Amino acid sequence: MRAIVLILLAGFCLPAFTLAEETESTQRAVDLDRLDALLTGLEAQGFSGAVAAGFVDGPALQKAYGLADREAGRRYRTDTVQTMGSITKPVTAAAILLLEGEGKLSLDETLADHFEDVPADKREITLHQLLTHSAGFPGGIGPDNEAIGAGDFVERALAAELEFEPGSGYAYSNVGYSLLGILIERISGQGYEAFLRERLFEPLGMDATGYLLSDWDADQRALGYRGGSLWGEVRGRGWRSDGPGWHLRANGGLHTTVEDMRRFVALLRGKGPLDEDAVARWTEGYVDEGGGDSFYAYGWAVSDSPLGRLVAHNGGNGIFSADFLWFPERDFYLYIQGNTATVPAADLRPMLLAALVDADFPLPPDLEEDGNSDPAKRLAGEWSGEAGRLSLRPDGPRLLAEATGSRLLRALNQVPDGQGDRLDGFDEKTRTILSRIAAGEERVLDGFTDEDVAERSRRLRELFDRFPEDARIELAGSLPIAPESRFADYGTVGSYVRIESDFGTRLATVLWQDDGNYRGTALGPASDLPGLVLVRMTSGGYRAVERQPPWRHYPVELQGDCLDIVSLTLCRTDSADQ
Structure with a gap:
């Protein structure tokens, strides 16, 4: 899985300092x-996982x-x-650079140099192109x-059919x-x-990282959860017998801990098996990922940030996810991983950066959660009213509210009434x-859109073609994008x-510009x-909390088969047990 590589947070910039002041001032500016308070608040909303973050020689x-x-x-x-x-990909790239440093391969070599019977359209694909998608x-x-x-x-x-002539574009590929x-296996x-x-x-002391060789105890391994239910591992x-099949091996699936990923930072500092020159090549952005603000290196995405x-x-698979960030100018690292689709660790990057550097960024409420899951199971189901339908799904002791219907979405997200007609127009377009x-x-x-209608239409059709023919596709509604x-x-x-x-x-999020033109999906x-x-709550009853800033929260009143939430009354429409 791959999310948008970086969203710049306007205004979250650190001041400039002299070199003598920079380290101490940066450490003071990063909170x-x-x-910790952000992740503690998100735990009540369903986050589970771990984080390692800090300065190499500091807090x-x-x-x-x-x-x-x-x-x-x-x-x-x-x-x-x-x-x-x-995050397996930068590890594979590091291994390739190790072999290059030993003179066992060159990144200018092609598939035809290493594999037999390579068809004409792929003969000149270089290792550099595989590394940079x-x-x-x-x-x-x-x-x-x-x-x-491997052979199959x-x-x-x-x-496989190529998406473009090698070297002429960018397309994220597990295959490469x-x-x-x-190739690592064949050469080594x-x-x-x-x-x-x-x-x-x-050499890095990462004893708990791998596929199978670490042989972890069962009580050391996390189980994954999706939709409130156990998914497994x-x-x-x-x-x-020796690990995953090759659809996953070398592009994903490596297991690790936050403790090991803290040790991994040494490799990025030129303090491990890769020398500083190799690290510089490993982390140099070569190919524009699209948009001009993020460039793919050898297993890394490189961009600017606060x-x-x-x-x-x-990375992740829709249940487990993780994110690794390294800021070489500050000697600051952050690695987070989590085992639930409820609050995916890999989607938290904008909030994590904001919490670190912006004292005004709002934090989620510190709620005293009751850990009893039974009441949530009783309330799970469909609740409807004039504004739309609310599906309540149990996720441990909490309930996840999925709204369908623009009026209901707007009410739950406190959208001003004057925006209704405009948002209805985007509903109709979608x-x-x-x-x-x-x-x-x-x-x-x-x-x-006025830009390359045929090509953009093709990409959008292909996105939906990924799903089975019997998939249920439903427009939930349109909302303004929060800052x-x-x-x-x-x-x-x-x-x-x-x-x-x-x-x-x-969820497919169809993005629209101010002028009403399609931006992307x-x-x-x-x-x-x-x-x-x-x-x-430990005091009894429920509070409805927004799952994003500013984290407004409201009481939920239960009255028989109906509930009152954000000035709306919704009544049960399924036959679930009360």
Whole structure:
């Protein structure tokens, strides 16, 4: 999984200092206590995971939140292991640079130099292009849980249709990194994980990182949760005897702890197996990811941030997620991981940065949560009124409120009445696009953008084509984009399309500009929809809390089969037990 790489937070900039003052002043400007307070507040809303953040030679925070195993009541710890998803990619890139430093390969070499029977359209693809997602390979060629071997994977990859001529564009691709992993095995004569363990992890003291060789105890591993239900582990799902199949291996799925990722920082400082010259090449942005504000390096995305130059990557599978951030000009790192889709760790970056550097950034309320899950199960179900439908889903002791209907969405998010007609217009535009997609039309964006209608329409159709034919696609409504949203730099209005299938619930956020033109569509977790979480209080009853700043919260009054929330009355419309 990959989210928007960076949203710049306007106004969250640090002042300039002389070199002598810079380190001390930066450390004063970065507030780790506020970071802790943010994550503590999010724990009541469903976040569980751990963070390691701090200055290499200064203040630091290393702390865990929530439960790693809800059924057993086992707390998350800083040594709890879970997948870090696509943060595997910079590790694979580091291994390639190690081999290059030994003279065993060159990044200018091509697929034809290392693989047999490479078709003409792929013969000149270089290792540099694989590392920078500029080779043209598709994002994937099969499911993560297929136990595909290296030979079959290479055959399938070489037969895949390229999205563009190699070197002429950018397309994020797991395929390219899996090919690099196979190359590591062929050149080193070792298994992928064995090579990483011997050449990278052990020298850095990262004893808990890998696929299988670390052999963690069951009580050290986190379980994943989606929609309030146990999902389980990535580990072992369709895996081979030595790790995952090659749809996942070398591009994702490595497991780690926040303690190990703190040790990983040494590699970025040139204090590990990579020398400083190799680190500089590892972290140099080469290829524009689109938009001109983020450039892909070798396994990293490089951009500007409130703390200066940012080298980062995130990852996940829609349940587990993680994010790693390194600010080389400040010697500051942040790694966060989490085991639930309720509050995905990988989506928190804008809030984490804001909490660190902006004293005025609002923090979530510190609520005394009752841990009893039984009342939430009784209230779960569908509640409707004139304004729309509210689905309440249990997530441990809390309830996640999913609203459908623009009037209901606006009321829950306190949108001023005067914006209703304008937002209704964006609803209508989005419905038109969805109906065109359903009808199989090609130019689904006709009338909604002046820029390359055919190509942008094709990309939008392909986004929806990823889902099964029986997926339920429903417009939830349109809202103004909040300044704190990760979409704030990409549009002023978001039309939220909920997509439900056997693979879970995803949200397509259709972004619109002030002038009414289409800006783009972002596919993400259901939590991208601004909404409420109902937190059961130790004093009894529930409070509805906004899941994003400014975190307004309201009492919820239950009266028989109806509930009053934000001046609205909604009544139960399903047959669930009361």
